[in-house]
Amino acid sequence: MSSPAPTPVYTLRGAGGPLNTLHFSCHDADTPLLYSGSGKGLIHVWNLNTRRAKKIVKGHSGNSIIWVSTLQSTDALISQGRDMLVCLWDLSEGRSEMVDSVWTGSVGFCQCSMLEMSPGNHLLAFPGEQTEEIKIIQLPSKTPVCTLVPDAKVGMVMCMKLWQPDSGLGPLLVAGYEDGSLLLWDVTQRSVLSQAKAHPEPVMCLTFDLKRLRGISGSSEKNLSSWVLDGQNNLQLQDNVTLVNPGISQLCIRGDGKLLASAGWDHRVRVFGWKRLKPLAVLQYHTDMVQSVAFSDHQDPRQRLLAAGSKDQRISLWSIYNEGAETG
Template identity: 85%
Template sequence: MSRPAPSPIYTLRGAGGPLNSLHFSCHGSDTPLLYSGSGKGAIHVWNLNSRRAEKIVEGHSGSSVIWVSTLQTTDTLISQGRDMQVCLWDLSEGRNEVVDSVWTGSVGFCQCSLLETSSGTFLLAFAGQQTEEIKIIELPSKSPVCTLMPDEKLGMVMCLQMWQPDSGRRPLLLAGYEDGSLLLWDVTQGSKLSQAKAHPETVMCLTLDTKRLRGISGSSDKKLSSWMMDSQNNLQLQDCVTLVNPGVSQLCIREDGKLLASAGWDHRVRIFGWKKLRPLAVLQYHADMVLSVAFSDHQDPRKRLLAAGSKDQRISLWSIYNEEANSG
């Protein structure tokens, strides 16, 4: 590497538990925010200007919060806990009220996926009560859309991502399973489009570049597996990246499609050029497993941040490769 690995520009402390999920909301507001979900059941709303928690909300009865997100068009926060509940929060005008909830029945760690449709409603995908089951409902009506269940035994669904390929086209969903398989689903038809065995071990995480229809998944082993979808919606395995140490909790591709970040069980965050999967940096700060990574959605590229949340109860914030560097 041509330059030494950077240090975090600052850290956020006081979450009071492992940081399972991070979500930025820096778009169109004077106050850039970072939402975090902790293993102790608290959701912190961090003001990135003051670098302090602006609000702390608890709505999962002390159960671990495994996913947080926001609805883009409203002041609504959505959170998922190990209490089998997905909660919708009204955070407008100083409020912090749970206005609705969805019971998932799932005891696993699979994070939900949220998709805003063209009609202004939302689709929510989550692991269901049965081992391999994925349920998709429409919000706010909570009307069921479909249940996705593979024909064969693949073990628990571990991770999923839903997206709409082009305007007017049907939503698709990609899921990773306990046996190392990836399945691509047509949400509207409730049918499987293709399948690939990406890992010998459990698929722990996946992320998809929806513009290029190319994605990458991580496992409990030492490999990241990249794959793509062809014009017929067939999953095709591509390159593998071999890591120094096994175990990846989460993967995240920056919005401009230039960088990939991985959250490692070995306490490190690794940065790769997304185009060629070239290793660019190893970020060492945390004293325990890194559980979550997220890139900010700042409109000004120079202000873009990477956040990493760890089992050590700290969030590190990094400013990396924001200049127009070649990050192949």
């Protein structure tokens, strides 16, 4: 007997627009939060206990919000909109105040990537005014760190991930480009360490597992492409996963490194075992393209959730494979 298809544990409605981005903040066990950014310029802060929006932030002059995150160790929220701004918000003590902003000049859909270097000191990578360039600044000072522009003709930057390796090198950044290439950048040296052609179409999304030095990317076609960094920081293409339907909006690896989730243009969320890319579940609930997936950062593994945000203006929350499941 096959097990019954999973259903959401609950859904969140009232976002007032297509859901482009999701971000959990569940370190405070008393008030776990989910942030969502919509196509109508609204950021909702959802209280996962009451399952209602505890705050709605109106930003970016009504332009679509494509990325939200929180600065660790503060109450600050950071958001990126199609108005070419990255905004910093103070939400402490009931406020919804924009305290700073950075003009990107970017007209694309590439999401920012942020890295905490030390408490209160972050690096922010964002797409620049030239379609192929990535700019990195320090926050909160907004001091420019570098601009990364590839020598090769790879087209517009589509997605990126910034991290600090354990090797002692400076920060590294992997970016996916319009021609299907991945470039690995050494931020300190402002140089490309390696390059790989992962897809025949633009790289729509990627994510990276710092513990395994392994990443995965998706595009508008049917394949997910996984890759690793070897000891010399060379990108090595590995396994491909062929999907039933084309188009992936986002990929997310759970914090324990056991699960991978994909947001599909076919309205479905797919869950894989991250170790062997074994298909585990197809989550069917949404009636339009799924544009974002995120795993919660609950301290207690039994409380972990998977959230999916869709063009149908709904967020579904799922509790799956939380205790001891074989997810090879």
